[in-house]
Amino acid sequence: MTPSTPSTPAGASPPEASPPDDARPRGRGIRWVRRSEALAIGGIAVAILLMVLAHVLPKELDWTVRSRNYPPLHATWMPRTGPGTPFAIATALLLLVVGERVARTWPWRRLLVASAVAAFAWMLCLALVDGWAGIADVLESDIEYLQTARQVDDVGATLREFVSRIPAGSEGQWPVHVAGHPPGALLTFVLLVRLGLGTGGAAGIVVMVLAASIPVAVMLTLRILGAERYARLAAPFLVAGPAAIWMAVSGDALFAAVAAWATCLLAAAATARRWWAGAALGVASGLLYGWCVFLSYGLLLLGVLAVGVLVAARAWRPLPWAVGGALVVVAAFAVGGFAWWEAYPVLVERYYAGIASERPYSYWVWANLAVLGFSAGPAAGAAVALAASRLRAIRDGGALGVLVVLAIAGIAMVLVADVSGMSKAEVERIWLPFVPWVLLGTALLPRWLRLPTFAVQLGTALLMQHIVFSQW
Structure with a gap:
């Protein structure tokens, strides 16, 4: 059985038109491969250097950066092992030995299933380093959504009073994460409670299952747009990496899953052959994108990714349908009593009235990128360098153009979020929806570098x- 070949979007050359990135052709090809090797190694080195400096400098120079005792991560130094340790090591070794071969050779559908299972297993093993508490206790924290979700018995009243309870010191003020997000995040957990999945353990497993679907959605997006080969090359990096530490049992991982499937549906809409199919898929995509904006204020940046998909597909037909679907969500919340545009300024005021005012922008504007190195992994440095070096491919189209435009969209979302000043610290979880798209650049790694980079x-x-x- 051989992998099926996807149809090629209108205006794009077939995947075979792009030369293999791991080949070593003569002449200019050899120079390009050597350049790619230098870019990849340099990108990884820069990422690691940023990670080291962001951790060492605050301690050595006595900077107050407000990130617990392990800057730049919002984490605590706590060396330990646990029940999940041997399983995590075994899973890592198995992925290292077979991951690349499976991604290259397995039939497409089997690869998608294997990717989801492997992603779930990787997250589960890492979470279980802290035992069952690593799953069950996280979402039970008093700063998370679940405790508040159990208290919601009137959704309409919750929406109507939502903005008034955002400011610090307000009557009945929301917990940190509830206040810091639009009500869609809280309502998602309200739904889990009403489905009987309102314990920390049950909600945590649901979040991990959804997070495990992210590699599938991203790979499908590439395949739909005619870049299956690059989806296979990026697959190991999408399935397993440091992001799994925060993907497991994090509300932001749930947001990332919704964003990934919204993007996949938009790609399907852009390549649909029948207008009605494109319209239906476009509306469905817009509904999910709209829901994303009510999960996290920062996910308004997904508009950059959506434009990237349409550029990659060379098709703008789904745009009005997707915008219409998103506006339905906006209108539904507004009718229910919550206006996004009224809430955001109130959130900004609370954000800067709290710890954000004590976190120096001069440090976090670059330390955030170091946090991305911890979360997405040092391979993110190589992914950025390699994608940025192939910008011309966007104009040329084809499978390579698809890959590069989506990777650049991921990078752009990160950069805009970074300079905004609304993501000072804690981006190991906040930027999870952007991480898979940034990592697409790993598909451009020269062949001999793939295994050591994955290691x-x-x-x-x-x-x-x-x-x-x-804590998340």
């Missing part, structure tokens, strides 16, 4: 999970 990713995850403790 660095897995090693970083194992090390960080065993030496620091994060």
Whole structure:
């Protein structure tokens, strides 16, 4: 059985038109491969240097950066092992040995299933380093959504009073995470409670299952747009890496899953052959994108990714349908009593009235990128360098153009979020919806570098999970 070949979007050349990135052709090709090797190694080195400096400088220079005792992560130094340790190590070794071969050779559908299972297993093993508490206790924290969700018995009243309870010191003020997000985040957990999944353990498993679907959605997006080969090359990096530490049992992982499937549906809409199918898929995509904006204020930046999908597909037909779907969500919340545009300024005021005012922008504007190195892994440095070096491919189209435009969209979302000043610290979880798209650039790694780079990713995850403790 051989993998099926996706149809090619209108205006794009077939995947075979792009030369293999791991080949070593003569002449200019050899120079390009050597350049790619230098870019990849340099990108990883820069990422690691940023990670080291962001951790060492505050301690050595006595900077007050307000990130617990392991800057730049919002985490605590806590070396430990636990029940999940041997399973996490075994899973890492198995992924390292077979991951690349499976991604290249398995039939497509089987690969998608294997990717979801492997992603779930990786998250589960890492979480279980702290035993069952690593799953069950996180969402039970008093800063999270679940405790508040259990108290909601009138959704309409919750929406109507939501903005008035955002300010610090207000009557009945929301807990930190509830106040820091639009009500869609809280309502998602309200739904879990009403479905009988309102315990920390049950909600945690649901979050991990959804998070495990993210690699599937991202790979499907690439395949739909005619870039299956690059989806396969990026697959190991999408499935397993340090991000799994925060993907497991994090509300932001749930947000990332919704964003990934919204993007996949938009790609399907852009390549649909029948207008009605494109319209239906476009509306469905818009509904999910709209819901994303009510999960996290920062996910308004997904508009950059949506435009990237349409550029990659060379098709703008789904745009009005997607916008219409998103506006339905906006209108529904407004009718229910919550206006996003009224809430955001209130949130900004609370954000800067609290710890954000004590976190120096001059540090966090670059330390956030170091946090991305911890979360997405040092391979993110290589992914950024390689994608940025192939910008011309966007104009040329084809499978390579698809890959590059989506990777650049991921990078752009991170940069805009970073300079905004609304993401000072804690981006190991806040930027989870952007991480898979940034990591698409790993598909451009030269062949001999893929395995050692993947080993660095897995090693970083194992090390960080065993030496620091994060509350999410």
